[in-house]
Amino acid sequence: MKLYDVLIIGMGAAGMQLSLRLAAQGYKIGILCKGELMESATYWAQGGIAVPFAVDDSPAQHINDTLVAGDGLCNPKVVKFIVDNSVPAVKELLNMDFPVTRNKTDGQPDLGREGGHSTRRIVHASDHTGKALSTTLINAIKKSKNITIHSNNLAIDLIVKRGKCVGCYALDIKKNRTITYAGKCNVLATGGASWVYQYSTSPQSATGDGIAMAARAGCRLANMEFTQFHPTQLYHPQVKSFLISEALRGEGAKLVLKNGSRFMDKFDKRAELAPRDVVARGIDFIMKKRGLDFVYLDISHKPSAFIKKRFPNTYKQCRDLGMDLTRQPIPVIPAAHYTCGGVVTDTAGVTDIKGLYALGETAHNGLHGANRLASNSLLECLVMAHSAAEHIHQNIANIKQPDSLPPWDESRVVNSDEDVVISHNWDELRRFMWNYVGIVRTNKRLERALRRVQLLKEEVREYYSNYRVSRDLLELRNLLTCAELIIRSARMRKESRGLHYNTDYLNKSTKPRNNIITY
Numbered sequence: 001m002k003l004y005d006v007l008i009i010g011m012g013a014a015g016m017q018l019s020l021r022l023a024a025q026g027y028k029i030g031i032l033c034k035g036e037l038m039e040s041a042t043y044w045a046q047g048g049i050a051v052p053f054a055v056d057d058s059p060a061q062h063i064n065d066t067l068v069a070g071d072g073l074c075n076p077k078v079v080k081f082i083v084d085n086s087v088p089a090v091k092e093l094l095n096m097d098f099p100v101t102r103n104k105t106d107g108q109p110d111l112g113r114e115g116g117h118s119t120r121r122i123v124h125a126s127d128h129t130g131k132a133l134s135t136t137l138i139n140a141i142k143k144s145k146n147i148t149i150h151s152n153n154l155a156i157d158l159i160v161k162r163g164k165c166v167g168c169y170a171l172d173i174k175k176n177r178t179i180t181y182a183g184k185c186n187v188l189a190t191g192g193a194s195w196v197y198q199y200s201t202s203p204q205s206a207t208g209d210g211i212a213m214a215a216r217a218g219c220r221l222a223n224m225e226f227t228q229f230h231p232t233q234l235y236h237p238q239v240k241s242f243l244i245s246e247a248l249r250g251e252g253a254k255l256v257l258k259n260g261s262r263f264m265d266k267f268d269k270r271a272e273l274a275p276r277d278v279v280a281r282g283i284d285f286i287m288k289k290r291g292l293d294f295v296y297l298d299i300s301h302k303p304s305a306f307i308k309k310r311f312p313n314t315y316k317q318c319r320d321l322g323m324d325l326t327r328q329p330i331p332v333i334p335a336a337h338y339t340c341g342g343v344v345t346d347t348a349g350v351t352d353i354k355g356l357y358a359l360g361e362t363a364h365n366g367l368h369g370a371n372r373l374a375s376n377s378l379l380e381c382l383v384m385a386h387s388a389a390e391h392i393h394q395n396i397a398n399i400k401q402p403d404s405l406p407p408w409d410e411s412r413v414v415n416s417d418e419d420v421v422i423s424h425n426w427d428e429l430r431r432f433m434w435n436y437v438g439i440v441r442t443n444k445r446l447e448r449a450l451r452r453v454q455l456l457k458e459e460v461r462e463y464y465s466n467y468r469v470s471r472d473l474l475e476l477r478n479l480l481t482c483a484e485l486i487i488r489s490a491r492m493r494k495e496s497r498g499l500h501y502n503t504d505y506l507n508k509s510t511k512p513r514n515n516i517i518t519y
């Protein structure tokens with residue numbers, strides 16, 4: 001058994017920033033990630049971090065843009081809390097050698113523009129903000145004596161004793177053995193569940209493990225039906241998931257058909273700069289109507305030098321695939337991008353279970369409502385890491401750690417002999433979630449999807465009871481839990497709002513409410 005003051009599951013922006021805060025206060029931290037250190041959504045973030053730095057901006061404007069995007073379901077107090085704490089949280093990052101892109105003229109951070117923001121507000125490190133952020137935080141963690149990293153350790157389930165979370169079981173993937181971790185305080189920072197869908201912009205870490213573990217442990221889950229579909233993922237057979245940042249549209253890129261004609265202006269007067277859900281639905285509509293596999297994004301009318309300087313990563317990725325961003329439109333499709341719902345918490349990440357916190361994309365604290373404003377999520381990770389650290393610091397002294405915990409019981413399982421069951425069910429799940437529970441939903445499709453989830457769940461339950469666990473099996477089990485939560489939550493919502501669009505209920509209810517479920 002490995003014992004820590006604080007056990008953090010997840011090495012994205014939320015988990016890493018929390019670990020640094022607590023380590024600086026002298027606590028012993030164990031931090032787990034299920035793959036290599038860079039396998040996180042954080043690493044892949046491109047656009048940046050929203051913060052009202054500009055002279056023509058204000059917290060009030062940032063709050064208002066967030067509330068408008070959230071379509072009636074943001075918690076205004078939480079939005080105010082996060083935005084009010086944004087400037088110090090981002091300044092702290094800038095003091096950590098984060099390689100922010102700066103204006104040549106005044107040396108201040110360059111502020112990008114993204115859809116849904118009324119002004120330039122996005123602090124960024126060129127177009128690879130996530131890579132720069134991950135590198136900055138990992139370097140700081142490696143220097144800390146108080147933090148122990150356990151990579152390739154996949155948390156299986158939380159250990160809850162007499163209503164209190166005391167640790168978790170994890171699979172050491174490289175050594176193929178299970179380990180018991182104990183923490184006085186335990187934190188889920190495992191990211192979102194976008195991999196429940198066939199097309200996703202996230203890396204494979206986004207299988208909703210933390211959401212599923214919290215659900216199984218008895219936490220409440222909120223608004224799981226709100227998955228944000230990013231309008232523009234590169235469509236290319238050699239690339240599983242490569243996001244084409246919103247910042248391209250912010251800088252003037254147009255969505256066009258093969259003949260070069262625009263279409264977004266027919267759906268919304270803000271055209272390409274409308275919020276993500278509107279743009280994703282516009283693309284989905286035109287693709288389905290015309291039987292297209294993809295549409296195009298075109299920024300080639302901008303000066304070549306500007307494109308190469310502002311979007312070096314995207315330019316290179318396209319060039320490596322034989323496409324020149326400065327001269328031609330590139331093929332794009334929408335893809336699942338962000339899980340707005342999650343484990344219910346307050347503004348310190350406190351969940352329903354004592355000793356358990358949830359942060360970042362795993363959590364639902366009320367910031368995003370029915371739709372996330374672009375670049376608010378990294379901001380949320382940074383701010384929430386601070387408030388959770390403060391709460392843990394105030395409370396940890398009163399927590400006694402158990403002397404021992406029951407070990408993982410493998411006495412009645414054997415090695416699997418038919419892994420094809422797992423890979424087949426992965427594909428089946430992700431495909432029907434895409435087709436039945438995707439950008440546009442109907443009651444009938446949701447019912448069909450629920451029946452299929454129940455069948456798959458039964459198969460996987462049997463498999464889980466009889467065979468030794470593996471990464472694929474555990475992730476499939478978690479994806480199924482998340483899929484069921486998404487469908488159940490979607491069926492409860494008898495309206496179309498924000499990211500949830502059901503053609504059987506096209507109107508918006510006059511009384512917006514959160515969908516809260518227990519598993």
Ligand SMILES: Cc1cc2nc3c(=O)[nH]c(=O)nc-3n(C[C@H](O)[C@H](O)[C@H](O)COP(=O)(O)OP(=O)(O)OC[C@H]3O[C@@H](n4cnc5c(N)ncnc54)[C@H](O)[C@@H]3O)c2cc1C
Nearest residue numbers: 010011012013014034041042047048155191360361375378
């Ligand atoms: C392509 C892309 C671009 C984006 N661009 C932006 C942007 O510009 N601005 C913005 O604000 N947001 C952006 N987002 C969203 C943002 O990146 C994420 O919401 C945010 O990084 C989530 O951080 P996190 O710490 O909650 O989780 P993540 O960064 O996803 O980290 C999760 C961690 O948990 C670990 N983990 C998961 N399950 C387990 C388990 N069972 N056991 C152990 N470890 C586990 C993973 O290994 C990983 O280390 C983008 C997302 C994507 C996919």
